[in-house]
Amino acid sequence: MPLFSRISLKPISIGLLRLRSPQTCPKMSTNVPNFEYLAVTNPKEYVVHVELNRPDKLNALNASFFEEIQHCFESLSDNENCRTIVLSGAGRVFTAGLDLKGLTETLIPEVSQIEDVARKAKIFMKYIKLYQQSVSSLDLCTKPVIVAVHNACIGAGVDYITAADIRYCTKDAYFQVKEVDIGMAADIGTLQRLPKVIGSDSLARELCYTCRKLPASEALSSGLVSNVYENKEEMLQSAVQLAEEIAKKSPVAVQTTKASLRYSRDHSVQQGLDHIAILNQGYLQSEDLVNATVGQLTKNPDIVFSKL
């Protein structure tokens, strides 16, 4: 039996998104939308696996793909049956980045028909903001996101993975900040997050200016990923195992930890301390604190926490 069973339903159109009719993942009582470019499954209780699913085009990201990712992560952020998310890519590679055919055959011709620079600029602004929001939806998601990268992770792929909480990869993986090679500055997250994720401004600049491929071994030594695996199956098993381990803990504690780490990354130490003090003056009153503490004292690892 495959590790993750798929559910496929007939597509329906909702605005720009081609959503499929609502479906319930196995063991999930709340509906999760099904998508054209994403396969969403539920391999363990409270664990959701989101798979980039445009394998024939190496998961190249077009406008609908960006929108679906945002819609999916915003939905999971509010879904009390989801506590952790694993994000991976179907097919040969994790992602080949921005859909370059979409760029040259749709966006550039659309903009070239317009003469005025301000009106052209407004269209670019719309797309940049849309794509930024999609990438940031992983960061803003209240649940931890674990990305599992195999083979190529190019351009927009690096934007997404640096907005996730935890990164794993296979030994054949490579990471490429490719924007300069297509004549643009990266504009949807990599330049803002990569230096902070790897903690080396020098290496980040080298990668962004040269577009060189960062192999798995260097991704590990630089801290971009925290583990490297022999193959995709081993990596996914470990990613789901990790997701399950986190999902068994207090959702109040995990989600507040993510909120504080995120806030503290972008603020001073004192601002971070003030932020967590304000959060915890409320959350320390939660039943989770009592239940988890009793679990520790009684050496009982199987505490059942209410949904959040």
Ligand SMILES: CC/C=C\C=C\CC(=O)SCCNC(=O)CCNC(=O)[C@H](O)C(C)(C)COP(=O)(O)OP(=O)(O)OC[C@H]1O[C@@H](n2cnc3c(N)ncnc32)[C@H](O)[C@@H]1OP(=O)(O)O
């Ligand atoms: C507002 C702007 C926001 C974001 C901007 C982001 C910028 C970026 O993401 S820059 C990075 C852009 N991506 C690339 O430069 C990578 C392009 N692809 C490749 O270099 C190669 O495909 C490869 C990943 C090295 C793999 O090569 P190979 O194994 O030889 O496969 P191919 O035959 O090349 O590809 C198979 C199939 O996929 C299509 N495809 C691959 N990449 C893209 C892409 N980026 N966009 C659209 N389509 C892509 C390719 O055309 C093939 O399709 P066929 O229909 O079979 O021809």
